[in-house]
Amino acid sequence: MSVTSTVTPAVWIGCLACYNAGRLTGDWFEAITADEVTPEKLHGHQTSHEELWCLDHEYLPIDGECSPHQAAKLARHLDEIDEYLLPAFLAWIGSGSHVLDGEDLPDHGEFIDRYCGHWDSFTQYAHQLAEDICLLADAPEHITRYFNWQSWTDDLQHEYTVLDAAEGGVYIFRDH
Structure with a gap:
């Protein structure tokens, strides 16, 4: 559309x-x-x-x-741009963190590569990412209970651009 x-x-x-x-x-x-x-x-x-x-x-x-x-x-x-992706694409452009293509237009491919989706919060995204990459899958429970999720999430966020979404939640983009 x-x-x-x-x-x-x-x-x-x-x-x-x-x-x-x-x-x-x-x-x-x-x-x-x-x-x-x-x-x-x-x-x-x-x-x-x-x-x-x-x-x-x-x-x-x-x-x-x-x-x-x-x-x-x-x-x-x-x-x-697909209609459902347009708000995120416009937010990415508005943030100034977008990448230009050879014609000085926001690069669609880079947008798709960097866009991690619309989430309720960066914390929610980070927890899902940890599960997807099996971050603590092989660690024993007596060690994982001491894992500092907040610190890990805060450090991880430095590798992303997180933008407020007009409809609530956030759009998340990998910086590299």
Whole structure:
């Protein structure tokens, strides 16, 4: 299912010639098709103005302005993410801990490799990880009862990025 089925990234595209002349000429467009907007389409008639710019945006994980080409490229990139993974992907981008691909877009493959899921807490994740890797499987019970779970969990967390999820809980990403 695509991004546009739940959230539609949009940009306010304005004419820079008009803006520099003190007039706001522009409109909202779906970001995924922002690079298809022409000065004629924006003005509603033929014009000698050539340069368009996205002066505002909604649901794009960027700060500030961008070109219509950049907006469309990012929106198409987001549209490739499975809908259930999109909130985690956007959180990863927003954290600044994301990795860029060769086109300066957040790398889907790195996201999938690093994403450890949505958990109630990092502690819950750490306990499940310990079970999955059989951390104490061969240790005798009289030793495991003295294992310091809190210390181990605190140390482990230094290898992860843990981000609050809007719906509660946390998203967890391996740092390397």
